[in-house]
Amino acid sequence: MSPPRETAAGPDKGTGPAVDARVTRTRQDILRTTLEVLTSQGLDGLTHPHLAEVAGYSRATLYNHWPNRTALLRDAFTWRGAGEHSQPGGDLRADLIAELTMFRTEMQRHGLDRALAVLAAVTAFTPELADVRDALVTDGERVNRALLAQVFQGDELDAAVLMLTGMVINSAVVHGQLPSDDLIAAAVDLVLRGRTGRRLDAPAGDEDRLQ
Template identity: 50%
Template sequence: MSPGRAGATAEDARVARTRTDVARASLDVLTSDGFDELTHARVARLAGYSKTTLYTHWPSRVDLLTMALAALGELPHHTPTGDLRTDLIAELHAFRDAINDLGLDRVLMVLAQWGATVDEIARIRIDLVTDGEHVARRLLSQVAEGVRLEAAVSMLSGVVVCPTLMYGSPPDDTTVEHAIDILLAGLGVR
């Protein structure tokens, strides 16, 4: 290996470590204190880097938000088994667990609030929601299409989102199961 290549590898590792540190710090600030506190100064202090480093690589707060979402990684999803009811219940459990384990409720609140007025954040919100709904959408597309599919996906998401954001507590297993049964009955699935 040439000396230039070894130096590039060390620099690549340092850049990757900085990116990871900033992403984790951004997510910590976002989920603990919200978007208003997601500032370069706060993230730099928490990550252990200078504000100059952050402004150089991530010049806007939206960039820090993007880094925070990168720290989330891939959203957890259930691997479908072929039993629609069981798969929908398991997918809602995975969503509920992401709310609890990843602080996704705080992220969703930020995206809802700021996505209404900031186009870049609206695009980020759409990407996250699309990723979050893709398994449920694929499952429900077996029994619904068009407006009925859109309504069913919205209702399914709402089973977790509404009680979590409105009442501060995600639904329990029994509520999830009853919601799935009501939804499937409404779609004519027995």
């Protein structure tokens, strides 16, 4: 798991530093367990009794911190974050390939593909988690969007971001198979070759106007 972010997941109930530290540790233990169960067993494992047993805390402790599954998922996904990003080096093609490869690595090593599948399936029926999903998606797309904004704008930028991240998601989450290096490179090349701004229904003489 990439370094988790601290979150303000509700007021602590401690009366001093030692109690605060213990509460923080308890919360993190349980959130970590929630994500482990979520990426190994899916939604079916996400009950307070089961999580309490796996994490080694009482059910009362879990219910005390999170009265229901939605509250627990909110904190677990926020704590998790979207994972690591690559560090762009200035070569747009190489940078996009590196970032999409990092996205794939997060799926492969940290179960991001399964976490995304569960998050999408839950959020579709739990609108109050939409802001958690949106924050994760925005962070997850951040580097790709900044890179693609060098050469695209408007609907083309949105389309390019949705297509490149969507290719990895479609492959891993819907097809159940991580994309190969060649597939990632082919997708990046296809999108970058499309950056001329030429509309295919425009007159032929207009083809190169934005090159």
